[in-house]
């Protein structure tokens with residue numbers, strides 16, 4: 001099944017538009033957050049958009065795996081949108 005248009009739009013959004021990114025590993029439960037400083041670093045290393053960023057993200061606790069084998073739940077928070085705290 002094809003991903004919806006909204007999903008691909010998100011993939012094309014720039015890393016520098018992100019506020020932060022919350023990552024949870026579904027395999028080991030390890031979670032972490034990429035903050036602005038991490039995102040700027042990624043941008044400096046040549047990561048342009050969110051899709052490329054997702055490919056780079058991996059769990060720090062699990063052994064390295066190819067992107068398609070990772071079980072990561074990645075939640076992006078964009079700078080131009082209010083952060084929804086109601087689910088916290």
Ligand SMILES: [Zn+2]
Nearest residue numbers: 025028059062
């Ligand atoms: Zn893990």
